[in-house]
Amino acid sequence: MKRNSLIAVAALVLVAAGAYAFMSGSSEGENGSSVVASVKTDGSGAAQAAAPAATEGKKRPPPVEVAKARTSEASIQLESVGTLASDESVAIAAEVVGRISSINFKEGEPVKADSVLVTLDNLLSSADLAFADANLKLAESNFERATTLSKTGAGTARNRDEAQAALDTARAAYELARVRRDKTEIRAPFDGIVGLRAISVGAYAQVGQTLVNLEKIDTLKLDFRLPEINLRDVKVGQTVDIVVDAYPDRKFQGEVYAIDPLVDANGRALKIRARLANPNGELRPGLFARVRLIGASRGQVVIIPEGAIVPRGTDTVVFTVTDGKAKESKVRLGRRADGEVEILEGLAADATVVTAGQARVKNGQPVEIVQPQQPS
Template sequence: MANHSLSGKRRDIMERQESNQQSKAQELLPVTHRRPKTVMLALIFACLLVVCAGLGLITGPQLMASDAKNVAPTRPPMPVETAEVRVADSDKILASSGSLYSKESVVIVAEIAGRIKEIGFIEGKKTKEGKMLIKLDSAVLQAELDRAVANRNLSKSNYKRADNLLKDHAISRQERDEAYASWQLDRANVRLAQAQLAKTIIQAPFAGTLGLRQVSLGDYVMPGQALVNLEAIEELKIEFSISGKHLAEVKTGQKIKLRSSAYPQQSFIGQIYAINPQINVQSRSLTVRGLLNNSKHQLLPGQFVKIQLSVGTRANALFIPEQALIPQPKTKLVFKVVNGKAQMVEVKTGTRMEGWVEITSGLSAGDIVVTGGHQKIGPGSPVQTVPADPTLFAKN
């Protein structure tokens, strides 16, 4: 019995020593070997939270309280320039492009051969109709005229003598007629010599502005040789084409608005004076001509111009500044401000009127559209509206 008791005590001592050794060994294990136990405890704790929340023991705000500090703050409204959709009458405009021409234009040429003796004009200056521009040496032609006059005078005397002799029956009627024909031929030679002599003085056929001369004093010129161009530019012709389908809308007397790249902020007004009575077979277009007052000589022949022709009016049309448009390859968009947020809207456009564009669908009167700051916002972005400076938009 004593031996049995001793054996039991010995087993207890050995078990306690083994337990202590296992505890020390556990403490010596790396952290990574103990992590599964920690993860398991965390999962158990999370499951308990979900169960408690489902039972109503823990509320939503309590669950989110620990994450509230990590939520990003709300984005402040972005300031953008805006304008209101306006209502105005809209002209139906036919747009085209064309060229300007002098009302009258000519290249002055020599009609006869000769040496230039005098130049009576200054390049680029105005001249009057009939003013002498160039004078050729006339000595030879003057001598020919003098000879022709002498021959005419002689033949005239011969005719008068023959006529008297015929009355006395001293010569035949045929001889008298031959003397008369000789006199008339010499008269014609005088007129021919006078005409040739007149061609040595080259005059302006109409009032206008002279171009750059192509010859110098002393040059020997040939018939047909260009000397200088003359342009009547107090008025200019405008020539342009429109589609034949608008034939019924175009009339003589209608006003034309023109723009030139030389004066981007200025428009010019002309008037239709002629319409070609035939439509071009290849282009199916109609050629139209107008006249433009150019007394200040701001425009010159040969310039390219953009043309607008008003052929009707549409009341209560909607307009927005051109800056509000966001052109896309196949559509046009604008940002409309709705309840403090930017809303992207597809629109269709009509007539353009000097800084404004007509909207035929997509917007309503009174809508607010973004005109500046598009690059800073997107659909749904909160915005702070700042009225745009109205002077930034052209007035029609």
């Protein structure tokens, strides 16, 4: 009877051990542990149930890639977009009417200041000048005669005054005719490059009609805008970095030389103008430009790769690694540029930050540092 009771107890122990093993995941559970149950009999044949033994395996820490934070001299950098413009630009136009007799330039070629670009027919203007010249000579002769007669008493002062007025009128008429004749030669006001002409020899030019554009592009202007909040950050003489789509891998530099005294009331923006050298004519007026204005130094700042940033609602955190464990740190960001970001608060200058694998990491958790994967 007693022996049967012991056997029943042993059976119950085995059932309990089996249930424990099942609940604990005896066959490679979540934590990799195993449970072994055994029954022993004592000298009297009584069965003894061994307590379940569990050995917990070790889980591999999550792998992460890291980078070392660095410090750098930071300056105020403001970004905008703008448009390149000629240093000087003018639409060459006729100032007198006339038929075009010659075109003395090649489109797209450089010309010198005061060189004749277009000549208008000057037959009429030359005739007008000759007529005015004859009238001037007659007026000069009449004035000399009136002056002589006035001195001898044979003439009156009034006759001399009338002769003087006629002489002045003749001189003005002659000068007007000379200017009109000279205006038939249309000249370049400065060194530059002529554009594409919209005229032909034999065409009749009207006053004010544009014949060709002249652009001075060995130096270019850059017009751009910044929000009014940046007024104190912008000064004449500051350097601007310029990138254009035509040369995406190149960076050009210019210098701010003028700031409009008026703030645009509609856009609440400052109008700024910079100048940049263009000796080889690589850049052209009208190009769209991305602008970065480099201002005063802000001292040393901590810089980390942008991939280390982890959003947490309205906050931003980074994971650092110390003694093999991850630590979550709340940070305040500064300027972003070229795949890096400034850290204004919350991170030591010599910190090691996690740049990949943050999704598997918790605060205080051990991590395994691995080398970044090389792109295939």
